[in-house]
Amino acid sequence: MKAETEKLELKVVDLDLKGLENNVKSSTDSEGDVNTDEAVWHWVPTRRRLISGLFGINVVLLGAALVAGDTLNPVGLHHHEPEVFLLLLMGISVVWMLWYLLWSRRQPGAPPHTDHHAGGITITVVLMLFAGFSLLLLVFMMAYAVLMMECLSAAKVLLPFVQTPFLILQTYLLWSHSKDCIHKHKVLTRSGLMIILCTDVLLWLNAVTEDTIHMELELERQYNETISGLKSDEDSENSTECECRRQPACIALRKGYEVLYPFNMEFSLLASCMLYVMWKNVGRHMIRTHSGHAQKFTLRILCHSGILLGLILGVLVLISGIVVFLLYQVWMGQNDLRQEAFIMFYNFHICVIPTMVLCSLAGTLVYRWKESHEHSQHQGRDTNGGGGVAKAGGGVSKNPTRSLDVLLLLGAGLGQLSLSYFSLVAALALGAGGILGNLHLTYSLLSLLELILQNIFIIQALHSQLYTHSLSHSYSIKNQVDGVRAEEELVQKMVRKEESKDRGGVFLHPKHDAHHWSKRIIQEICTYLILCNIMLWVIPAFGAHPQFESAVGKQFFGFSVWFVLVNLDKSHRSSKRNFVVDMASVSKQWVLLAAGSKGWENYRHQADVCHAYQVVKQNGIPDEQIVVMMYDDIAYNDENPFPGNMINVPQGRDVYAGVPKDYTGQDVSAANFLSVLRGDSRAIRKRGPKKVIKSGPNDSIFIYLSDHGGHGVFHFPKSTLYAHDLIDTVKTMSRSGRFSEMVIYMEACHAGSMLEALPKLGNVYAVAASKPDESSYACFLDTKRNAYLADAFTAYWLHHTKKRDLRFTTLQDQFDYIKENVIRTRSQEENQTPCNYGSRSMLQTPLSVFLGRSPYHVRRNYKSRSRNFEVTDVVESANVPLLIQQNRIRKEQNPRRRESLKRQYDELERKRKKMNKAMQKIVQCCAHDGALCERLEVTRPYELKVVAEHFRTTVFDWDEEAFVFTRSHLQVLVNLCEFGLEVESITAAMDHVSQRIRF
Numbered sequence: 001m002k003a004e005t006e007k008l009e010l011k012v013v014d015l016d017l018k019g020l021e022n023n024v025k026s027s028t029d030s031e032g033d034v035n036t037d038e039a040v041w042h043w044v045p046t047r048r049r050l051i052s053g054l055f056g057i058n059v060v061l062l063g064a065a066l067v068a069g070d071t072l073n074p075v076g077l078h079h080h081e082p083e084v085f086l087l088l089l090m091g092i093s094v095v096w097m098l099w100y101l102l103w104s105r106r107q108p109g110a111p112p113h114t115d116h117h118a119g120g121i122t123i124t125v126v127l128m129l130f131a132g133f134s135l136l137l138l139v140f141m142m143a144y145a146v147l148m149m150e151c152l153s154a155a156k157v158l159l160p161f162v163q164t165p166f167l168i169l170q171t172y173l174l175w176s177h178s179k180d181c182i183h184k185h186k187v188l189t190r191s192g193l194m195i196i197l198c199t200d201v202l203l204w205l206n207a208v209t210e211d212t213i214h215m216e217l218e219l220e221r222q223y224n225e226t227i228s229g230l231k232s233d234e235d236s237e238n239s240t241e242c243e244c245r246r247q248p249a250c251i252a253l254r255k256g257y258e259v260l261y262p263f264n265m266e267f268s269l270l271a272s273c274m275l276y277v278m279w280k281n282v283g284r285h286m287i288r289t290h291s292g293h294a295q296k297f298t299l300r301i302l303c304h305s306g307i308l309l310g311l312i313l314g315v316l317v318l319i320s321g322i323v324v325f326l327l328y329q330v331w332m333g334q335n336d337l338r339q340e341a342f343i344m345f346y347n348f349h350i351c352v353i354p355t356m357v358l359c360s361l362a363g364t365l366v367y368r369w370k371e372s373h374e375h376s377q378h379q380g381r382d383t384n385g386g387g388g389v390a391k392a393g394g395g396v397s398k399n400p401t402r403s404l405d406v407l408l409l410l411g412a413g414l415g416q417l418s419l420s421y422f423s424l425v426a427a428l429a430l431g432a433g434g435i436l437g438n439l440h441l442t443y444s445l446l447s448l449l450e451l452i453l454q455n456i457f458i459i460q461a462l463h464s465q466l467y468t469h470s471l472s473h474s475y476s477i478k479n480q481v482d483g484v485r486a487e488e489e490l491v492q493k494m495v496r497k498e499e500s501k502d503r504g505g506v507f508l509h510p511k512h513d514a515h516h517w518s519k520r521i522i523q524e525i526c527t528y529l530i531l532c533n534i535m536l537w538v539i540p541a542f543g544a545h546p547q548f549e550s551a552v553g554k555q556f557f558g559f560s561v562w563f564v565l566v567n568l569d570k571s572h573r574s575s576k577r578n579f580v581v582d583m584a585s586v587s588k589q590w591v592l593l594a595a596g597s598k599g600w601e602n603y604r605h606q607a608d609v610c611h612a613y614q615v616v617k618q619n620g621i622p623d624e625q626i627v628v629m630m631y632d633d634i635a636y637n638d639e640n641p642f643p644g645n646m647i648n649v650p651q652g653r654d655v656y657a658g659v660p661k662d663y664t665g666q667d668v669s670a671a672n673f674l675s676v677l678r679g680d681s682r683a684i685r686k687r688g689p690k691k692v693i694k695s696g697p698n699d700s701i702f703i704y705l706s707d708h709g710g711h712g713v714f715h716f717p718k719s720t721l722y723a724h725d726l727i728d729t730v731k732t733m734s735r736s737g738r739f740s741e742m743v744i745y746m747e748a749c750h751a752g753s754m755l756e757a758l759p760k761l762g763n764v765y766a767v768a769a770s771k772p773d774e775s776s777y778a779c780f781l782d783t784k785r786n787a788y789l790a791d792a793f794t795a796y797w798l799h800h801t802k803k804r805d806l807r808f809t810t811l812q813d814q815f816d817y818i819k820e821n822v823i824r825t826r827s828q829e830e831n832q833t834p835c836n837y838g839s840r841s842m843l844q845t846p847l848s849v850f851l852g853r854s855p856y857h858v859r860r861n862y863k864s865r866s867r868n869f870e871v872t873d874v875v876e877s878a879n880v881p882l883l884i885q886q887n888r889i890r891k892e893q894n895p896r897r898r899e900s901l902k903r904q905y906d907e908l909e910r911k912r913k914k915m916n917k918a919m920q921k922i923v924q925c926c927a928h929d930g931a932l933c934e935r936l937e938v939t940r941p942y943e944l945k946v947v948a949e950h951f952r953t954t955v956f957d958w959d960e961e962a963f964v965f966t967r968s969h970l971q972v973l974v975n976l977c978e979f980g981l982e983v984e985s986i987t988a989a990m991d992h993v994s995q996r997i998r999f
Contacts, residue, residue: 052190052279056198059089063202082206083155089199090166096192097169114179124175127270131171133263138164140260144253151857163203167267170196174274181281190282197275204268207261310524314531317352321535324348328539338698339436346439349536353446356532360453363525367460370518420448454529461522588699589850590739591616591626594673596707596716598631600639601881603646603787604778605706606630608747608794610655611648612704615801617658619852627676627691629663631717641784648790648798649869650780662691670714670721674729677703679738697737702745702850706794708877709748710970711772712938713948715958720948723754724941734761741765741842743811743850747794749775749877750970753938755837765842767815769793769822770832772937777832778880779825781873786887788873788880793834795871796821802862806853812843825871878966882908911964911999918955918997919972925989931975943977950987954994964999 066082141160149157182189324344331341423444427437595602595609609630616626635644635656646656663672667686675683681690695701707715714721733739744766746754751768758766769776769791778788779795796818804813819834826832836843875883885905892898923931938944951973952958958965976986 049190049279049282051187052194055191056194059195059198060201063089063198064205067202067205080153080155083153083159086199086202086206087155087158087162089195089202090162093192093196093199094162094166094169096188096195097173100189100192101169101173114181123270123274124178127171127174127267127274130263130267130270131167133260134167134267135164137257137260137264138167140253140256144250144257147250147253166199170200170271174271174278178274178278180278181283182278183283186283190279193275193279193282197272197279200268200272200275204265204272207265207268307520307523307527310527311531313355314528317528317532318535321348321352321539325539338696342436343439345539346436346443349443350439350446352532352536353443353450356529357446357450357453359525359528360450360457363457363522363529364453364460366518366521366525367457417448417451420444420451457525588625588695589621589852590693590695590699590701591621591851592629592673592677592693592701592703593627594629594668594703594705594707594716595631596629596668596705596714596721598633598717600634600637600787601884602707603634603785604648604780604790605747606632606634607646607648607655607789608706608791608798609704610646610659611790611798612794613659614655615798615854616702616851618858619806619848619854621852623660626660627662627693628660629668629673629676631668632661632664639786647782648780649795650782650789650872652789662689666718668717670716670719670725673716673721674725677701677729678733695739698740700850701739701742703743704745704747706747706791709746709750709754709776711750711753711974712941712944713970714746714748714751714754720952721754722941722945722948723757723938724945726754727757727759727941730764731759731761734764739763741845741849743767743842744838745797747776747791751776752835752837753974756937757939757941758838760839762839762841765811765836765838765845767818767834767836769834771835773935774831774833775876775878777826777874778877779871779874781875783887786884786891788875788884791877792822792825792832792871792874793818799866799869801847801851802854803859803866804847805856805859806847806851809847810844811847814847815843821871825874908964911961912966914997914999915956915964915966915969918993919969921993921997922986922989923972923976925992926976926981926986928976928979928981931972931979934975934978935971936975936978938974938978940977943983944974946983947973947977947986947990951990954987955990955997956999961999 063082063085066077066085070077070082138160142164145152145157145160328341328345331337331344423441427441593609593612595605597605609628613626613628617623634640635646640646644656645654647653648655663676663686669685672684672686675681676692679692679694681692684690684692693701705714709715712723714726730742730744734742740763742764744755744764746766747769748754749770750772751770752774753772755766755768756772758764770793777792778790779792780789781787782789797814800809800814800817815834815836822832822834882905885901885908889898889901889905892901920932923929948970956965973986977983
């Protein structure tokens, strides 16, 4: 047997020697041709790919513009142009793939060259895995589209049905032809490959921006179960058709959609990369070399090379990561364990990432040593053998696979790099911000270091393989061309192999002996890093991303910038999530609505609050997170011709039905309002349930107040809310971490004076209906009710909120809309300008963070009903009581009742004149006549509070008769305080006047 084996080996050696001689001749004959090809390689392929390249760029830009337009302005594209464009591209791609696979590939001609670097077994297996999950996802999407056909556009229904054959054909094309360097029908081939590539890129981009189903999954958990009772019959019918939660099969399909979504995104990215390589390889000539022996990390190596340490440690990371991920998902559903979930997430990463840093650093150093050692060996061999080394590559063109590897590696890390640096800048500017802020900063810095070192390690590995092959290949060609020692090398290899057999050992090349330990280290490191990266991909890909909870980053850069950065990082981690929805799922949205007035003249204030309640309730915020404060004397008022009914727009729907009566009557007070806001139920003076805002550090709070106001004051029945108290409460809550972000909307005269002192806390934003020195305006006079139904500012706010998709509408968008329309509506003699205060970084925050999001069919129905929406009958709020009284007198038929109404009107005018006289006397006593004509802004809110309260208790109680004491009278008190007078001197003047003028 041994003799037969030796004969067989000698025959093999003889064949190798003959093959080598033939290779030497062919290399010598074609040397000039190869060099010529190399000289023109750099520009000829570029010219040949120019048409398809420019075509692809334009297709991607057009598609990106359509997708971005649909995301930023969902109601602007009425015909679903992005989906139609994708359908067109997929249809063309399917036709081209059928043409190529069934006809073009079968035409006679030279077989395509093969790029052995492209379409490796590992990449192909991963592609097949992603394709399988993507196909299952499309099955779910098709079933979902059929169930929801009544609520989806035709383009969205067709999309999964067209994408399925596109996915199947593309998978087969990449599986069987990803290595081909095609030389037939080059123009059509390049164009077809470019169309498929563009389609994959746009499908990925569309997947990143399309989050409708994810939104529905989260919002339906919060959507109220009794909302159908608040809708019309038409709305209820639409709700039955369009709400997936009514169909158990639909819920299961959507859950599968949510789980499989990341795999589909991965398939699009991986397929686009492989198609790019195929496109670059069209017309490419490959020179056959012996580069196929380059060492690749495969499962065979993992099983037979004795890798142990890296495998064990990597498996431990996988197991611990799975445990952390499961605990995170469970704990995030429990309010008292959210903090622990975040801490556990960060601690896991802070433990794993440093080990990856050390492994990447060690691998880089090993590669550097290995490269320098091989270089010195080849230099010594060249010196001994004589002659120089031929130019590396010998005319072989630059491989597009390697170039793409490096480009993708660097591009994929931009998201995490940006997020880490932005987190560092925010922490330097505002401080880390508590334990979560410190953990997030540490995590960001470690991620930054790990990303840089791991990229260096991978690029070094790619360069080392290229460098080693270049040296060995060039040395081999030199020997072959010179005809020196080629035969001797093969004989020596044979002899060494025989000697190894005689010793019973394994044959190893001396160089392999020298580098065996370095190769083993690299394999251990690669195994560990692969398993770690898999775990770090799985955790965010399926729903764990607390980086979005970084309040410091959101506060400093604003929601929009932070959203984009986190989204880029998640694209790097191959995760698709809507982070606004995720924040809503792990936090609560609190809403506090307060109408501080009473009496029929103030109909609009309570109607505003009731309407606001209906909107936030409809948007999915549950009753337990909404607190309503109103006197509740309008719906069943004697003057209401429609008992139990209140409307907020002409011919509008009833907004009173279903509104909770959390605080009514005397319980509606400034003190109770602040206690509710603080969550201090013990401080509330009220019988029965004491509903308060129990907000946490991750919760958002939205506050809406509607009533009369003055300089630095907001009126409640029997009490007054002062700017000093409001600002102080908000500051205290912010510093104690009682909320993540807060928004305040105030509808009142001089509302700006209540909010202008709001400090730059970073997480509080406020909008005032008017500037500090301006009045607000009422609108919509209803002659049947003899009441103004709404306030102009609030009417535009609610109209804009109801017609827009709040996921894509920011605070800045809404403020610009309200301000533009309020200014446009007022007449020349009127003066109302909405203004905003507080954190400007919150301007790009979506409104859905605070107000929820209404279902699509609700927005659609409202827009169809309110196409001619227009604010009319605008009048200054201070004049409303007089106008209402005049209308009463004019409509009254009973002479006695009419005379009584006239006396009431005259009494109001008399008391206002008396109030003017009282204010003049106070100014005279203070010896500052300028206080009667100046219009100073409030900068001393505490002093104003003391002076105003003293006036209310000693001179005139404006809570008893709200229409006597006007904004001009309050302006006098503001001026006296701003002149720098001592509070004691002002109060003494009031005491003196109160003894001489009595109301």
